[in-house]
Amino acid sequence: MSSTPENAPALKEIFNQQRLEHIADAMLAVYPAFDRQRFVQQASHNLAELSLMQRLARVSQSLHQVLELDYPTSLELLHALAPRLNNRFVCIFLPHYVASYGLHDFELSMAALKYFTRFGSSEFAVRHFLRQDCTRSLALMEQWAGDPDEHVRRLASEGSRPRLPWSFRLEQLQADPQLAAPILEHLRNDPSLYVRKSVANHLNDITKDHPQWVLQRLEGWPLEQPHSAWIARHALRSLIKQGDRRALAIIGAGARPEVEVDRFQVAPGQLRLGDSLNLSLTLVSTSPRNQRLVVDYAIDYVKASGATASKVFKLKTFTLQGLARVELGRNQQIRELTTRRHYPGRHGVQLLVNGECLAASHFDLLIP
Template sequence: MTTPTTASPALKEIFNTARLEHIASEMSAVYPAFDAKAFLRMANDGLAELSVMQRMARVSECLHAVLPLSYEASLDVLRDLAPRLNSMFVSMFLPHYVACHGRHAFDLSLDALKYFTRFGSSEFAVRHFLRDDLERSLKVMHTWALDPDEHVRRLASEGSRPRLPWSFHLEPIQANPELTATILETLKADSSLYVRKSVANHLNDVTKQHPDWVLDRIEGWPLQDRHTAWIARHALRSLIKQGDPRALAVIGVGGKAQVRISELKVTPAVIRLGEQITLSFKVQSTLEEPQRLVVDYAIDYVKASGGTSAKVFKLKTFDLPAHGCIALSRSQSIRELTTRRHYAGRHAVHLLVNGERLGSTAFDILA
């Protein structure tokens, strides 16, 4: 039996005591009057009980508590601090500071978010300005979509996502995706993969409530452009997993798969948490001509209540020749994640081809 893998450090440990000391040291370098002792005393108080986002907020709050400066003067100090920080994720406390203490100074604060996003991301912070004044904020973000810096362009798309993870939903944009359409149109062939991923994620958010709006838009895009085609493929991933005919057509898949599945299995069939499974099977074409296939798989994860919750994973998109046969496999570690806890019990695994379930197997996680 495979030896369980060592658990990765919790994400919240990005903001550990050593990192707080680093922040205090660099603050003292750019602002010699900084009260590092008071900052560290407050920032470390009850740190172990805080989540990663709570720790980020704690740093922002403690800086504000010990900086005897106006908001404008504090921003000058924090601008000097930003390039000295040794973690892009950690630097996100800087835009958090802006969101908490700068919403009275719209122009100054939006300019600060544009600057700070180059060192991490201002995606969470800008949403507070969108919630306060949607029209005015989107007007600024439309200009960001034209910026030469990829971090700023990404902020235009990522910050205005309707359902950004770890943040509140932007209900007006959820209800009316036309509000961010200009941003998405501007970025639909962006040269930066960092930006394209954000545009695709933004559109995938929209498919949850307005699938036809997304399909209408993408079907009118120049999909011969490789960057645009990449965005379209990833933006439609949820619809493709559901077997939506229009989404499948966009990526060149012609509907129901004409195939036979054999030798479908998960090995080992019984594991402990931290071990790895391998899903393997064969796909045999029953068609007289080539066909494009999208193969995914879903795991029904056991929940604490004893019920299950399905999660679909991408596996492979490929062209299968007439009467061709291909053997496929995918290995996956079954370990604790910040986004998923695992529970003992039988976990069904379903094979999806062009969105249709064509076979099932299972594995067991021991207590």
């Protein structure tokens, strides 16, 4: 996740005091006996000290403590509450409630997750049921993959991702990708981009542990279908950045590039944090045939130890006409991110075409 722009509210402020009062008012509307004051007091206790996910969990916990009802009755009220809430991310506390207090009732809870995912994704909550009973959960989620609602279909894929961000890993699925394969096969030509993105991300997760499994499966897909081809391209993004020849071949860029680099410029030669790095280049085809090219660039970031670690960035994927030339460019701001800290020193920059380094340069990062 990138850094928050200056003066922008922190993401955790999705659950601010005003939002908690909104939730309380909506709950009171569906349950007149609801103790609004007690809920707001409990949910807002030490609010400033809580992270985003802690605030989400606090809402779920506070509802449970204030409602003091049996689980099925509480779920009925939460079903009525869901359409009244004014933010999809906020609605994630509803599935959180199910995962926290409903693991004992599989059928009722999974039906609730299917319903709540239409308002705010149940992708995090359903993982608790997968961890508790993987076989039973996957069997039901495979049925969800055929649901008319795109949110439910996406839940089948997203919830079963082995390495879902912001959640724990599903070790059984990480060890054996075949377990969730029926879900992915069912969704491989899904008409919804929302669903296709999830399937691609699920497959990209698997490439971290079982790259050959993914490559073999995608080689058997009907890639003449545009939706399947789209999923394949995005699923293979990590392997493509690594220059994997088999992955490049699947997207039609497996041949060695027959091009010359007429010009590769990295400017300015010296930067400070906040400055923009400008890359510009000219590629010239040396073949009379059209070529499918994947053009990336890698930056060797200096680490605290003085060693470097390479990070590959996408530039452009396109078909270069025979004997043609093309100019490409990119501006990238060099700034601190929550996922990357910068250190002074010489940073190498490589131009990668179909996985091959065809040119190199560098810039010096100056940090007082």
